[in-house]
Structure formats: structure tokens, C-alpha cells
Amino acid sequence: MIRRLNYTGRIKIYRADLQLGTVESGGDLSFNANLRLTDYELPAEALVFVEAYKQTTWMRFSYGTVAALQPPADRRLAEFDTADGIRFRVKVTQSHDEHILLAVADRIPLALPTEDAASESLLPVTGAELGDELWQLDIDNGEPELLVNCTAASDWHELSLSPVFIALVYPAVLRLVLTRVLEDGHRDTDDDEDWRSKWLRFATLLPGVDPNLPQKDDDPVAKRWTEDAVAAFAKKLSLKEKFSAAWTFKGGA
């Protein structure tokens, strides 16, 4: 495994301190950003940038300094045809050397007007074209995201909420995520801004799961702990019962 070293002591900006939303007016898509950076002990003169991106489309906006945020007058997302799938990065760099990164937040989704940090989902679900596969777990780019084949049913969102789908897919997702987190050597359950901590905490709070995390990455104990968590998850949600009911209702065997 490649170990990445953060020599600069770069600060992670919490999502709770960032809110980004789009506005559509006269056919133009633009965005608003509400950034709270004053509590991070960053230099007042450090430069702030907001980047919007999706695959090969990318735009960058200069947002003034930490002490004097200055949203640009033109915040149109002219490069993007739709708001779907747009993510944002916020970067803070040294003022005398724009290359040195002082703080960053990445993969920030657009906030819906009713969303708040407290209701943030542990597992964002997105429709995607996946060929003949029904679902995939995107876990290589940070926070896990469940991709559901958007052409497999007339309404992929409805599919993702169906009892059959939940019963078959979610335990597998939990197993994959916990395995990855433990393989990474992550054991902290208290960092509210680290998705790995949130998943571990979720698992330790399931009924009957040992709150003491296995300490070795490749220990069979880690595998057993993960399997216990998946079984507890399935039991808590009565997945077999819900699956059977849905299967019978649909006229299955």
C-alpha cells in the first residue's frame, strides 16, 4: 500500500463549515458558497479558491482571503450543462506562494435547500450507467458512494429503496466498507469529519457488536468482527423478513 505523507500539516475543512448550492436564472447555472473559515487558525491573508468539477469539466473561482472573503461577481457554472453530479473543492493556499496548500475540503456535493449537516447520509446513492452490473461501490475516491444502474429500472431511485435491493445489496456494501476501513488501519471512531470513523461508529453501535475494534488489519478477528457487524445490521433491519415479504408480494417463489 502506498503511504501518502502530508508534510505541510494541511488542515481539513469540515463540511459543516461549507455550504454550496446552485441557482438557475435565465437559463444560466451559477452557485453560491457559504464558507466559514475563521475558526481554523489560518493566516488572515491566505487565499481562498472554490473549484467546481465533474469528470473532465472543471472551473475555478477566486474567493478572496480568509479574513476578507470576496465571492466573484460572475459565479456562473458555464462549463456545465447540468447541476447533476457537480462536486466542489475549497482550497486555502499561502498568499506569498500560491502553490502551498494550507487547507482543503473535497468532494463537496451540492446542498439541497433543506439539507443540513446533521442529516448527511452515511452512504450517498447515485444513479450511474454501469453496463450490465446493477450496482457498484465507489470507494477509491474517499467517502463511499453507492452507484445504482440508472437504466436497470424505470426509476433507479425507487429501485435503490426497494426491500429486495436493500436486503441484497446493503449488507454487501457494509462488508466491503468495513473491510476496507480495517485494512487501511483506521481505528478512530471519534472523528466526525472522517467517513471511516463514521462507518466504524455505525458498526460498533449495532446490537451485539463488540465495541472494541480488532487491532490487526489482517487478523481473522477483524474478519469475524466485520461479519458480526454485517449479521447484526441484517438482523436489526429484519432484512430476511422484509425480503421474503416483498418476494412473496411480487409473486416470487
Next chain:
Amino acid sequence: MRVRRLTEAGITTFAGWLETLKAGGQLQAPTALLEDSLNTEAIAAEVEVESRSFANRFEAAEYLYMRFSTSGLSDVEGDRGLWAWLSLFYFDTVCPIGKGGVRKPGALPRHVPEPGNWRRYYRHLLAGPYRIYRAHRDDPKRAMGLLCQPLNTPGDVVEQIASRQELVTNRGIMALATRLYVDPITQKQKRRAGAKGGGSALRLASDVIEQFDLTWDLYAATVDELVAVMPQEFGKFLE
């Protein structure tokens, strides 16, 4: 011919033929689909394309960009049926008959794009270079590192860099990839650029740049600044 879009039925038929092709079936592409009213539909603009070959990914991307950028169409990149139609239209170019009279189409996303799939969207043999060209349209030659390859064999330099959003959109890094891996005289990819050894695109993308990205805001870095801090192993590609 006027560009159309394959319908879901058309895509299914095209994909089915690709499967039979892999199994040694009929070599002749089902070009009758291109104007078939059941398998295609009109797009919202009149765009004409000619049957022709392309020397490399750059030439194809430039040709298609010139046609679509002024067409008034929105979300061209995300139009799966449109790119599948173009793949079928240019099939002899994106999947030529090779040694032994065999075509090797490879995986389906090379011909039918998956624009919503971050793992595979860039693999389409026409939409992939088009996206890169469009992202660097202010100076497309900057992206030659990912556009100098033959259309049907993008190779590992493209795979390693195009698969990483933060690299493929970065002007400095794309110019660096071009400086490192494109022969300035022949405009072709240098030997061993796509290998796994020192100084390769794999090392650049997976180790070096990822490490730099932790400490630098790479979007502000110029190609000369990046060249100056490249590890010694890249020296052989800078000579």
C-alpha cells in the same frame, strides 16, 4: 452523413454484434443501423460527418469538436446514443481489421460510452479524446500527452491520467505529460512511457503527483515548475 443517435434498441443491437464479433462472428459492422428509423433517432441539430480516418486521437477529437461546438447541442459529452452512433459510423477506424483479418473490439465502454460512470466514462474511443480536447480547448496541443496515440490503442498513459479527474483537468500536469511522453518531432508517444518502470505514466499518476497533491495546489503550478521538482527517474523522458 447526418449524425443521429442510437436508441436503446439500437445500442442493444450494436452491443450484441460486438459480442458476436469477439466470438469470431461477422466482421462487417451493422452500418445499416445508422439510418434505420427503429434503431436511431434524430438529434436536435444538423451535424454532418464524413467517413474518414484519423492519424491519432487528437485529429479525431479536433474534428468532432469543430462539428459539435458550434451545433448548439447541449450535454454532447453525456449523450450515450450519439457516441454509440459515431462509434458505429467510424468503426473501421476505432476497430480496424488487424493481423490475421481479425477485429479486436475490446470492452463495450470503448464503443458504447457510460457517461455516468466515473470509472469508465473516459474509455470511449471517440468521446474520451473529445472530452480531453474540450477541457483544454484554449490550447489543445497541451494535451497531446493523452491525444497523440492511435484512436484504437489509447494505452496506459491515457488510462493512468485520464482516469484521474484532478490530473486530466490540470493544465500544468497535462503539459507535463506532453513534455515527458510525446516526441516533439514525430508527435508520437515515446517508447516505454506506458510501461511500469521508473518515470512512467503509472509512476507519475499514482505516486508522484498524488504525493505532490497533498502539499501543493497543483492547479497553480506551471509545467516548468513541475519539471523542476520531478524525481530523477523522469530525467530519461526529459532529455
